[in-house]
Amino acid sequence: MADNASLSAPALLEHSRARYTPALREAVGRLAAPMDTIAGYHFGWNDRYGCPTADDAGKAVRPALVLLSAQAAGGTDKIGIPGAVAVELVHNFSLLHDDIMDGDHTRRGRPTAWSVFGTAQAILVGDALLALAPQALLQATEGGSSPADTLRAIRQLTSSTCTLIEGQCQDLAFEKSDGISVAECLVMEGGKTGALLACACRIGAVLAGADDRISHALHRFGYHLGLAFQAVDDLLGIWGDPKLTGKARWGDLRRRKNSLPVCAALAGGSTASRRLSDLLTDPGSADDDEWQLAERATLIEAAGGRAYAEAEARRQHATALAALSEGHFSDRGEEQLTTLAAFLVNREK
């Protein structure tokens, strides 16, 4: 990315995609049939029969952050590619398994992998992507990273992966609980989303041999950006346009998910909060009734949940930028990461 100083966020994402996709496809292409086809379907590279398509492959923000991270630490983006591939593999492992656990039928506007190929195959392909991730990092020594930095990168990847899995476990537990506090919700979201975004923002720099000061600043930037990203995700999960998000309308409400707007609304103490609580704890309340789901959305907004999550996204975004400025990166390095951060917080899908 030598010539991308003033690129827009979509251009940065496109630029990064062109850089890491060949390595990602090579890693995934090593899987035996039918796992290569299932993985390719999930990534949007082929249809369910294995024929090439040009479906939506997702925003792929994490690999773009990895390449910018390598660059911010003075490395080339080539040195970041194994990190970009590894982080994207872990992210997609988690999507494949989460869709099974959450019973989601749609992702990126298409039927989810488990709903096309069955649960067992989708579990196995998720497992395979998870197993491929540290393997992808082993390529780093060929890209110019030292063995010691490669081992550091593997340590950060596996540790973030464990935290991500713990976050998903908490998320599932929260669906069965009442009275999750805003603080508990933020800890869960820090695990589920913050950990891997922090890893993405740091691992490129680590592969480029960055010192602890740089690596920690990028980690904090990524963690808070992850929390901002998740707050926006929670907002889109209730008020997003399904045509843009590619997900089913009101999926989070249907599952009575204790996302940030819901937790904040329930903690508000107003009449709307109490009415929402009654609705969500009523076992007779129908989760497949559009009218009732619309009522839940209205009550969450009336109880201040929407405003709280919007403010939280802004707060976390500001904290991320403050962490970034403490890293004293080059103007260009900071500018690019700032551009991408703004895009993630202001997105509509």
Added chain:
Amino acid sequence: MADNASLSAPALLEHSRARYTPALREAVGRLAAPMDTIAGYHFGWNDRYGCPTADDAGKAVRPALVLLSAQAAGGTDKIGIPGAVAVELVHNFSLLHDDIMDGDHTRRGRPTAWSVFGTAQAILVGDALLALAPQALLQATEGGSSPADTLRAIRQLTSSTCTLIEGQCQDLAFEKSDGISVAECLVMEGGKTGALLACACRIGAVLAGADDRISHALHRFGYHLGLAFQAVDDLLGIWGDPKLTGKARWGDLRRRKNSLPVCAALAGGSTASRRLSDLLTDPGSADDDEWQLAERATLIEAAGGRAYAEAEARRQHATALAALSEGHFSDRGEEQLTTLAAFLVNREK
């Protein structure tokens, strides 16, 4: 294992268990609640409420092979411990996920984790063990392995893990297919069981800095030992005593699993082969009727499937020992691996 030259196989297993279990428990203990409890339940360390127990934790042959592998290459068993932990984590990840896919309710004489804690939690705990495995290998640099050897070990672990997952994927596909040949079955079993046993037999030596000649000999030994082990497993899956195996009686027949005795029996061409084929392809044949399952077992034996699998176990065992002797290990190193191999092939559980 400086003083275990003439130990019996059970004593070798016990010795190894005492060596690596603290490190395994430490790795698993890092998981957040409730995942630590679920993993501990699976390993037989605690009951479903988290209270300590002394349940059957499995044979744990793989970690014993890792420690013997380190020793055969001239290392201490301490240098093999991170490998033993990593391999045992991968093995148990696969058990957790396989039990879900196979719908097995019993393992080691206890209800399987998914049947106690639910599918989602069991998927996540399996994921966590898989993520912890390469992390465990990172400890190797503290145990005296070089960064380069640690990276080699991670490469072998992740590559074997992918092959194992591919083998399980083929195994599932075979359950829905008729006419799986003996050769196809052996390739599948080589992936599902051979790959990780080969890794176990090699990774200790790699961590101890072994050269390629030693590492390859141990790999071949482990691969063929794995095939012998799986042939015995297939035999126990039909004719084993549930009181000893800890698994449900005739589980493999109930699922119409195309295991080695079944594939060999179907390929036999006798009247019994044809009668078996008719039974297995009859959609009306009841998989929950003990009488019909007993008839399938009788036909598999009459068609030569039992004798074939017994002979195959002996063949693979002999090939494994031949590979071992090509490694020119010390008498003691070869003796210990030979003792353990004989135990695995002659076991009744």
